[in-house]
């Protein structure tokens with residue numbers, strides 16, 4: 001990112017980069033757990049559950065990439081070791097279901113983490129509104145997808 005593009009950012013850059021790095025860690029942890037569950041899920045109708053999980057896992061990986069790109073644009077560096085990723089999120093690793101066919105537990109794990117993510121991006125959007133247009137747009141874009149994830153899994157719960 002050039003000098004002028006950094007100058008127009010009216011938030012504390014160090015603090016913003018730290019916020020984005022925490023979100024970056026959350027995204028990797030979510031990707032890991034959702035992807036694991038997509039592969040490991042068993043039981044009746046597991047193909048649908050696997051497809052839903054696989055789809056949102058892909059979104060989280062995309063979010064991690066978008067956040068990393070923005071961190072670099074702002075002059076920072078994304079967290080660069082997996083150990084630090086595990087410890088660096090807003091929330092601890094969401095984990096995976098203990099019983100591979102326990103859909104209720106899967107849905108609970110996902111909806112809890114997605115609700116947390118919505119909070120995180122809502123805060124980043126509020127902090128950057130009118131002060132850092134690009135980060136604001138990114139936060140709104142990611143938040144929109146997290147809202148979609150929460151809704152998809154809440155709907156599954158209501159049907160069961």
Ligand SMILES: [Fe+2]
Pocket residue numbers: 027030059060063117142146
């Ligand atoms: Fe995400």
Ligand SMILES: [Fe+2]
Pocket residue numbers: 030056059060114117145146149
């Ligand atoms: Fe999500």
